[in-house]
Amino acid sequence: MAKPNRIEIENVLQPGKTYHVDSGKFAAMREAMLAVLPSTAPGLTPAEIKAQVLGRLPEALFPGGERAGWWIKAVQLDLEAKSVIARAPDAPVRLYRS
Numbered sequence: 774m775a776k777p778n779r780i781e782i783e784n785v786l787q788p789g790k791t792y793h794v795d796s797g798k799f800a801a802m803r804e805a806m807l808a809v810l811p812s813t814a815p816g817l818t819p820a821e822i823k824a825q826v827l828g829r830l831p832e833a834l835f836p837g838g839e840r841a842g843w844w845i846k847a848v849q850l851d852l853e854a855k856s857v858i859a860r861a862p863d864a865p866v867r868l869y870r871s
Contacts, residue, residue, distance in 0.1 A: 782847060783854035794847060798834050802844040803852070805829040807870065815861040816869030819845060 780796040805826040810817060817825070822845055827838045835841050849868060852858040861867040 782851040784850045785853035786850060788854070792847075798844055799848060799851075801831055801834050802826070802841070802848045806845065806848055806852070807857075810858060810868055810870045812870045814859075814867070814869050815863075816859075816867040818865055818867055819849070822868065 778796050779793045780799060781791045782794055782799065783791055806822060808829060809822060809825040819842075823838075823841060826845065827835075827841060830838070830841065835844075849858065853860065853868075856871050858868050859871045861869065
């Protein structure tokens with residue numbers, strides 16, 4: 774069971790395995806990512822996502838964008854596992870809303 778202020782997330786690369794993460798940071802990053810991701814392929818690369826979400830993140834949770842890259846990946850893998858976002862089929866990795 775998750776601790777207070779923590780939620781359980783999934784990882785598309787490890788079906789059935791879950792992780793417990795800070796709910797506030799996850800929610801803030803999820804909201805920011807869904808706001809910038811296009812609804813059609815090819816989508817955005819992780820670097821493009823990071824550049825666009827940094828200004829949308831609460832400074833109190835992500836001071837100076839600290840650890841934003843880790844949270845982008847965590848949210849990406851969870852949203853892919855839940856089929857909320859998808860990867861374009863060709864390299865490099867590009868993400869878009871499903």
